[in-house]
Every structure is written in structure tokens, then in C-alpha cells.
Amino acid sequence: MHLKKHLSFTALREALSAQFNQIDDLRQGAKVDYPLHDCLMSGFAMMFFQDPSLLCFQQRIQDRMERNNLGTVFNVGTIPKETQMRDVLDWVSPQAIEPVFPDFLHRLQRGKQLAQYQFINGMYLVSLDGSQYFSSEKVHCPNCLITESKNGTLRYHHQILQPVIVHPDIKQVLPLAPEQISNHDGTQKQDCEINAGKRCIQKIRKAHPKLKFIITADGLHSKQPFIDEVKKAKMSFILVAKPTDHKVLFEWVNELTQLGEAGRLELTDSKARRHCYQWVNNVPLNGTKDADDVNFFQFHIISKDNKITYKNSWVTDLTVDRSNVVELVKGGRARWKVENETFNTLKNQGYHLEHNFGHGQQNLSFVFFMLNLLAFYVHQILELTDRLYHTVRYTKFTSRKEYFNQLRCTFRIMLFNSWEQMLTHILDPPMIRAPG
Ligand SMILES: [Zn+2]
CATH class of the missing domain: 3.90.350.10 (Transposase Inhibitor Protein From Tn5; Chain A, domain 1)
Incomplete structure (x- = not known):
């Protein structure tokens, strides 16, 4: 297994950004508080960590430290409010995500x-x-x-x-x-x-x-x-x-x-x-x-x-x-x-996410499904090609569920500069003395 540069988390995230930004260009004169890229990427990050509360937690880190993981790991400029993210994504054409x-x-x-x-x-x-x-x-x-x-x-x-x-x-x-x-x-x-x-x-x-x-x-x-x-x-x-x-x-x-x-x-x-x-x-x-x-x-x-x-x-x-x-x-x-074996995981997550995120009046339901599928795809690619991802998954955790619990928790409470830094931290966490 070799870490291929254009298959790394960051490379795949950049590929997503490039496509999301292209969709942005197609919007004509719409008045929006948040760039479409940030809304799509925030939705993707939620699916990536299977975390409906992700935006809330990142906003808290942002308020305290003036930076947050959505920015450092996913290149989201401004964290959208959840309702606004839904409104924006409802109007995205699912075909625009297909490439x-x-x-x-x-x-x-x-x-x-x-x-x-x-x-x-x-x-x-x-x-x-x-x-x-x-x-x-x-x-x-x-x-x-x-x-x-x-x-x-x-x-x-x-x-x-x-x-x-x-x-x-x-x-x-x-x-x-x-x-x-x-x-x-x-x-x-x-x-x-x-x-x-x-x-x-x-x-x-x-x-x-x-x-x-x-x-x-x-x-x-x-x-x-x-x-x-x-x-x-x-x-x-x-x-x-x-x-x-x-x-x-x-x-x-x-x-x-x-x-x-x-x-x-x-x-x-x-x-x-x-x-x-x-x-x-x-x-x-x-x-x-x-x-x-x-x-x-x-x-x-x-x-x-x-x-x-x-x-x-x-x-x-x-x-x-x-x-x-x-x-x-x-x-x-x-x-x-x-x-x-495989697709059931995604389907069940899909159900779970539907309940947490809402349905929309246009395309929201399918856009969320596609973002969920893309998150699943990135997980599959990382399992195939990313040595660090693989090592953390299979040496530290007995189940996929445990692994994702840990990823979610760590992402929620600590600030990282990159995805790789976060995985390295989970693989070998520093000992921290409790205050008091
Ligand atoms: Zn419907």
C-alpha cells in the first residue's frame, strides 16, 4: 500500500473544492450570505464524520480560538448556519456534483x-x-x-x-x-x-x-x-x-x-x-x-x-x-x-441523516444523499490507499463504529492543522495531566 499523492485526503478534498467552486460560478446574481462552496463542503464534512452536530461544535471552537477544523481540514471559509446551509443546498442541481x-x-x-x-x-x-x-x-x-x-x-x-x-x-x-x-x-x-x-x-x-x-x-x-x-x-x-x-x-x-x-x-x-x-x-x-x-x-x-x-x-x-x-x-x-456488507452501512446512515438534516423543497434530499455517498467513497479510497488511515483503523479499533466515534470526538474538541495531523494524534495521543 502506497500513499498516492492525488489519492490523499487533501487531494480528494481539493478535487471536491474544485468541483464545488465550479458550481458556484454557475449561480447568477443570487444573494447569498455564505459561498456555495462552504455550504457544500460543510455538508460533506458532516457526512464524512457522520456527525449532525458538526457545525455547532466547530462554531464553538471558532468562537474560542478564532480558527476551526472545518477551515483547516476542509477549507471552509465561513461556517454556515444550519438552516441557511439547507436553504442553499436545496437549490443545488445534483447533476452538478456528478463529475x-x-x-x-x-x-x-x-x-x-x-x-x-x-x-x-x-x-x-x-x-x-x-x-x-x-x-x-x-x-x-x-x-x-x-x-x-x-x-x-x-x-x-x-x-x-x-x-x-x-x-x-x-x-x-x-x-x-x-x-x-x-x-x-x-x-x-x-x-x-x-x-x-x-x-x-x-x-x-x-x-x-x-x-x-x-x-x-x-x-x-x-x-x-x-x-x-x-x-x-x-x-x-x-x-x-x-x-x-x-x-x-x-x-x-x-x-x-x-x-x-x-x-x-x-x-x-x-x-x-x-x-x-x-x-x-x-x-x-x-x-x-x-x-x-x-x-x-x-x-x-x-x-x-x-x-x-x-x-x-x-x-x-x-x-x-x-x-x-x-x-x-x-x-x-x-x-x-x-x-x-458494504452498502447497508451507507443506506442505514442515509436514513439516520435524513431524520437529522431535513428534506427540502427541491433537491436537498438527493444532494445530501450524494454528499453522503461521496463521503463513503472517500472512506473507501482511504482504506485502499492511505497507510496512516489504514493503520489507525486496524491497529487501534476493532470496529468501524468505534473508529468513527473516536474521529468524531477528536474533531469536535481539538484544533488541528490537517487531517494527517489528527490521525497521527489518534494513533499516538500525548499524555495530558488533568488540571487541578
Ligand atoms: Zn422528496
Whole structure:
């Protein structure tokens, strides 16, 4: 692990500043007490420390010492009042923040950190998953999705489709820009997610014209319109395909299997469980006349006492054979890893933050979500590349929660010149005698 200069905390913070300042330039003649940069960066710092009281505590340090950590560590010129920060951020276009995501990915690429994420044939696996980050019966804005329960109660939601670069063997994940599922997308959940999915694919291709991607997603997406969009963007796919959604496909698979045309592989692991792989290439995705030809594979695990403990099936454009089927299954399963381990943290934090920060009347809810996602992204990059961050996290603290408690407390009560100085202090705190 090497500390790459353009991947250090300060470099990433400067990249954020540069983008935030550019948004500032786009505002025309608006009368504001606080520069937009300071509002956005203060919001980011709150998410970075997962601390809703951050502005209050920094103002106290400022009042006493005429300097504060938001200034020294995050380059915030003037600490905004919380209500004013919310008012300002409500009018920020979430699209204006988006360029930060490809910028961070390019930095990882230049720092030789991205190559380790290559999955099959130099392609990057992008897990695409719908997720809800806000739900309420009371609070809402014009961008909310609305559902009506049987007794007529309305519930308001915000949902996104979140693409994330994952590798089955790497703990850290790299988020790409999220796509809002909007209330103009359609009436059915499926329409909404598939339309957002199409926009998302186009956006990823536009931001990264040269990278090779495999899109992996759940059964909602293994439909012709989405697959056509993926192909048009010159990407590959591994998509869950369930028997209930794909009757014709499974009839073909079963018939070809009976004819002995299916590939098979069985491996036994160290716990005496049998891993069973099966595949058939070139079968029609559905029963329509112009159906796509896809390749099919399925996988199940049989425990020592002969119970099926896992079972799933996928379609892909990659030709499946004995040499790659194990990897393809790993790829198809990688999205669960994101859902279960990593992304849950963020989603739960998202809920937490919603309650503390407010919803806004325009974009506030999504702007906060994006700042939260960027804070998460910076944590992931620092875990991957920053030796000091890594050392403090893993030698001093047993859990992420403990680590963040300590970061929050230290940042609240002491003044530092830099992020690195703060980490060094936590790693090796000076002994201070109590007064008296
Ligand atoms: Zn809303």
C-alpha cells in the first residue's frame, strides 16, 4: 500500500473544492450570505464524520480560538448556519456534483488502484441495484415517489439506482454516480427501475468511454429492453434470470440439458459442500420473434447433509465454459456482497441523516444523499490507499463504529492543522495531566 499523492485526503478534498467552486460560478446574481462552496463542503464534512452536530461544535471552537477544523481540514471559509446551509443546498442541481465520481475513478486509475478490480478479460464488474434511502408519511417534496396503501394513506419515497464497481475478492467498492428513480418514469415499479437503468447505462458510458464493463443486476433487469441498452453501450452483462420470469428460456435449457447439451462442473469445498455448475450457450431470452440469444448458467450448493443451501441462475452475453463458469458465478453473486456488507452501512446512515438534516423543497434530499455517498467513497479510497488511515483503523479499533466515534470526538474538541495531523494524534495521543 502506497500513499498516492492525488489519492490523499487533501487531494480528494481539493478535487471536491474544485468541483464545488465550479458550481458556484454557475449561480447568477443570487444573494447569498455564505459561498456555495462552504455550504457544500460543510455538508460533506458532516457526512464524512457522520456527525449532525458538526457545525455547532466547530462554531464553538471558532468562537474560542478564532480558527476551526472545518477551515483547516476542509477549507471552509465561513461556517454556515444550519438552516441557511439547507436553504442553499436545496437549490443545488445534483447533476452538478456528478463529475466528482468519474474524477475519483480516474485518480484511482492513474494511481494504479483500479487495475486490481479487473474481473474477466480486463472488464470491470458494475453491480446495479435499486435502493430506497428515504420513506415517510409526513415529510415530502415534489421529487418524492408516492405509494398509496389500501386504507388510502400516502407514503413518500426517494429511490435510486446505484451502480458500484465491485470485485468478488476486494472488500472496498467504488460507487459511480447514482441515478434517481423519478416520478415521471412510469406507474409500475418495474418501468421505473428499468428506465432509470437505461439512463444509468448511458451515463456510465459517457463518463467512461474507454473502460470495459460487465453489468450485473437482479431479475428485474434480465429483460430485452435493458439488455439491448447494455449492448448498445458496448457493455457485457450477467443478470439474474429466475424460472418464474423466463418460462421459454427455461424450457430450452431443460430440453437441451436432457439432450446432453449442457455443460456441467461439480467441485467439493473444504466443508464437504458440493458446488454444482451448469450452463447452456445460445438460448433465446424469451418467446418473441426477435428475441436475443443469450448464454445461461446456474449454480447451487449442496450441504454435507444433502440440503440445497443456495441456488441461483443468470443470463450473460459471455460464452460460458468450464474455464470461466466459476468466475462468472462469483461475478453474479458479487452484488449480494455489496448489498449485505458494504452498502447497508451507507443506506442505514442515509436514513439516520435524513431524520437529522431535513428534506427540502427541491433537491436537498438527493444532494445530501450524494454528499453522503461521496463521503463513503472517500472512506473507501482511504482504506485502499492511505497507510496512516489504514493503520489507525486496524491497529487501534476493532470496529468501524468505534473508529468513527473516536474521529468524531477528536474533531469536535481539538484544533488541528490537517487531517494527517489528527490521525497521527489518534494513533499516538500525548499524555495530558488533568488540571487541578
Ligand atoms: Zn422528496
